[in-house]
Amino acid sequence: MQEVINGNAKVIEGLTALCSTEDDAIHHSTDSFGNAYHWFRLGTPRMLTQGAQILRDADARLAMVTAYNRRQLSEPMQEICYHFEIQGFIYNMTVTLNGEWPTVPSITPLFANADWHEREMIELYGIQVMGHPNPRRLFLDEELDAGILNEAVPLSIMMNGACTTDLWERILQDKEKQS
């Protein structure tokens, strides 16, 4: 039985052309209710702008952006998956980042609601977003290092040392500075 792929043919063709040549770069799936999901793995992060433009032209809506480490999959790199929706179908565009220089171009100029998503991945995963119009912290305090989710931080440090000697040491340090 031939599987019918539901979706926007122009978008599927356009994004397919941007994908890497690996076997698993493109796949299509459906859930048990018959809703279609399309997955594309782009060749390089630079192609993101072209991919976003294709989706913008098709009146797609940016639903979500997910950044994650593949460390748990025993691979060192980071990845970002951009989830778009067109008429009930989901198009997922994944880019793999270079571990040395984790940078992607901003898609906020094309999708206004990418603003928060990009700011969140800057502060939580230390990903650099080139050309972001408003690269401020979104949720976390300015004092925390960028990419905080990449490392394990003891709760006491995260909560400003509320329950250990850490807080006391900090107060003493501040006092010394003042005097």
Added chain:
Amino acid sequence: MTSTFTMPLGPVHVALEEPVYFNLTVDGEIVRHVDLTSGHVHRGMEAMATQRNLVKNVTLTERVCSLCSNSHSFTYSMAVENVLGITIPDRARYLRVIAEEIKRISSHLFNTAIQAHIIGFKSLFMHVMEVREMMQDLKETVYGNRMNLAANCIGGVKYSVDAALLDYMRNMLDKVEPQVDEIREIYDTNSMVLARTRGLGLLPKEDAIRLGVVGPVARGSGLHLDVRKDSPYAAYPDVEFKTVVEQGCCIHARTMVRLHEIFESFKIIRQCITQLPDGEVTAPMRQIRTAEACARSEAPRGEVFYYIRTNGTDMPARLKWRVPSYMNWEALGVMMRDCNVSDVALITNSIDPCVSCTER
């Protein structure tokens, strides 16, 4: 002579139910610019999710938010079912929809009640909350809980209902429906409510599209966006209901979308009760593989989106979710442009904001 100055509002304020901090640039009584600072209740829940197994995460995701608690465990369970390739039994599909729609009615009533509270219409506030209380009683009777229903689990639902409970549900709906109809009429005709809501907090259709807003905020600005219709899941393909859309783009339009939607929910629950199939309520778990999947659903506030990546162990390598409020916050900048300082709290309430689920 006019001069602008900055006025802080929040993070803890009488009219704001949750902690968020607005920096308003005001010119006399008129708001010229809105700057939002959040992060007061960030809980790092996505990091916690990768330290718990798939089953424990049902409980964790249910605690992301209280009003849409059921939508979170629902969508999370669907994401896991998609990633593992589980098809849930028919009876579970219907029971999930019943739980979801009961939550939607309560959630919408809560938001409209708070609107009356901010306007200063105390008796209306108490009246709406009293009607909502009947739905809360229904939840407590059926699920044993008033907020976190604990209805969903991976592969289906944890609860079943017998004929007596279904009768109780039907009777309760018959009692609530005429009262909500009365409430709807008050919101649509009362001069005090209309003076504070109609034509205020405008979000034009173009801005709604540009900012990617969802739920009653999008539908109040004339957008036909409803996950239940666009990509039907659970029992939604089998039931008949309308997507409520209003063209007003103002606070009043958003309120009316919510109030009309309650009646669609009554319709859906009644159909589910009548058509409820017999049989199992859960499907067995499957072998966990390395894969990725997403799932989405229509929560009371709009689309909830989940992404999961598994790595062959029982703990997810990545679990990410996005809540409807996430985009709706930015729409506040448009809605509050040139509004009166006294309307800020009311406009904020009109997006049915949720800080705890935005920050996770």
